[in-house]
Amino acid sequence: MNKFKYLSHSFIFLILGTIFFGIQNDFIIFRWPTKTIAFKEDNNLATKKRIKLFYWNNNKWINETTTILVSANLQDNVQHILNSWLNLLDEEKIIEKIFLQTALISEASNELFLSFDRNLLIEDHSTYQKLMLIEGLLKTLRENDIKVPKIYFLVYHKPMQDSHLDFSNTWPLEGFFKN
Numbered sequence: 001m002n003k004f005k006y007l008s009h010s011f012i013f014l015i016l017g018t019i020f021f022g023i024q025n026d027f028i029i030f031r032w033p034t035k036t037i038a039f040k041e042d043n044n045l046a047t048k049k050r051i052k053l054f055y056w057n058n059n060k061w062i063n064e065t066t067t068i069l070v071s072a073n074l075q076d077n078v079q080h081i082l083n084s085w086l087n088l089l090d091e092e093k094i095i096e097k098i099f100l101q102t103a104l105i106s107e108a109s110n111e112l113f114l115s116f117d118r119n120l121l122i123e124d125h126s127t128y129q130k131l132m133l134i135e136g137l138l139k140t141l142r143e144n145d146i147k148v149p150k151i152y153f154l155v156y157h158k159p160m161q162d163s164h165l166d167f168s169n170t171w172p173l174e175g176f177f178k179n
Contacts, residue, residue, distance in 0.1 A: 046071040053085045054139040055094060056132035061139075064088055078103040078112065078146055085140050095122065095133070102157070105148055111170060112146075115154040119161065127164040131176070134165075138175040149173050 022028035046069040054063045066088070068080040082100045089095045102115040120137075121130045138151070150170035153160040160167040 051081055051084070051144045052140070053081075053088050054143065055085075055089060055092070055136040056129075057092065057094065061136075074109075074146070074148075075103050075105050077144075078105070078114075078141070078148075081140060081144055081146070082114065082137070085137065095120070109148060111150045111152065112141075112148040112173075113152045113154060115157045116160075117156070119155050120153065121160075121162050121165070123163065130162065130165055134171065135175050138171070138173055142173055142175070146173070 019028065048067050049070045050065055050067050052063045052065055054061055056062075066084050068077075068084055070077050070080070079100060079102075082103065086095075086098050086100060090097045098120060099117045100114060101117050102113070104113040104115075105111070106113075121133065125133075134153075141148075141151075149172060151173060152170055153167045155161070
């Protein structure tokens with residue numbers, strides 16, 4: 001009886017070992033019904049669109065027109081718009097090169113989180129210059145039909161720090177100036 005028990009257990013473990021070896025080396029592939037993926041046709045085609053970029057320089061608003069690719073994804077559109085805006089400010093020598101790392105929209109679509117790779121504001125600038133730089137960003141988003149009422153400004157996914165302005169709370173998209 002003992003020999004039969006050992007022989008049957010050995011045979012069962014040999015079969016299980018072979019099955020596990022086959023699964024591990026992709027000789028045997030299991031597809032669980034809960035893990036099946038339905039392939040969906042991607043109708044998110046990007047199209048070219050002309051946008052306006054606004055910034056404050058020499059005590060007046062200046063706008064430039066550029067072309068970007070827009071899609072149905074609002075986060076991607078915000079990312080493209082703001083990277084174009086940051087590139088324009090760099091070309092005009094208003095700020096040094098800054099990248100927008102992440103643009104995330106809350107699930108309720110009422111908050112936009114903008115995370116930059118470094119501080120957007122120059123510490124030596126006056127409060128007015130800093131406000132007008134932020135207002136240029138807000139105006140650029142407003143004029144390009146980005147309708148997210150509250151914006152968080154972040155640096156490496158932490159609230160932006162400035163000695164003159166408070167970035168611990170959201171900023172309204174409509175800005176603070178009538179323009």
